[in-house]
Amino acid sequence: MRDAPVSVKPDTTSRSFPDGKPYQGVSTRAIENTAKLHFGNDGRSAEIFALTHHGIPERYARNMHTFSSQDQVVLLNACVCVVGLGGLGGAVTEILARLGIGALTLIDGDVFEESNLNRQILSTLRWMGVSKAKTAGNRIQEINPSVQIRIHEVFLDALNGVQLLEGATVVVDCLDNLKDRFVLEKAAKAAHIPLVSAAIAGTYGQITTIFPEDSGLSLIYGPEESVPTQGAEASLGTLPYTALLMASLECSEVAKILLKRGSLLRNRLLIMNLMDNEMESFPLVP
């Protein structure tokens, strides 16, 4: 049992947004207590209850009003699967947990090593040799225990793929090689789940969104058979600011898919070239 978080304000009270508009804030402690008393310790359900009864969980107060209470409920009801928990996936996990995605499935069979330290925000000296999936799960628990977490300390492959993605509303491709990306795309298509896919090399990053009926990765990399295991990252490495930027863009696509708002990168490739401050989106189909 965790200690109740220290709260300097009452559990539920009238508060104000920075623009002065009042709202009924609900503290993390109140959510935890309500979850314990009424929702079988399910913080997500307690938060949805608050949001549908004119309360705003404090941890989502600054999501308002770019997102409405109803939007936050949609996010809380979603399950996002993050495949690969390295430079992209660690940051994606952190952002989605803070955003208030209600359920996260985290997949990675790898453990942390020292060469991860330049960019993988979940990697610390303490966790060298420790499972990335387990570490990600523990990190979410510390940030937002309302999030329901499923961790799989395995690599997604052609055999286990569809089963691992089961129940997900959106899948995020945070893998680190080209071959595995095609395996994941196949599984996401078979499971009829939209996929957000980003990749980085040096100061260069790219991202696209693939719905089950879209052509997808072959529009970028050519036919699967001709794809090498590694791309330009083999010679250019993977930089922290490129990884975190592309992770942010992946989360932005996830939010837009879930909220059915804004424009998506379907059949488009958004390219970032940080060395020259260039960002351009190219159509992948005529």
Next chain:
Amino acid sequence: MNTSIQIKLFASLGRYMPNNSDRFPIGPGITVRALALHLGIPLESAKLIFVNGQKSDLSATLSGGERVAIFPPVGGG
């Protein structure tokens, strides 16, 4: 006739960028494949090609004035 194109080479292909990439002289009718070979780009690295922002391929011919962007495969995470 003096004809030129604008060339953008991304990620690991940056090392093949010619100095005069904004006004790179070409013979009209040259293909993207011939251009890539001329610049020393390994063809297997010229995975994704855009001419004037539209998806294209190695067989496309250039007549001058185009903007050609060539990308290698990128897969890091």
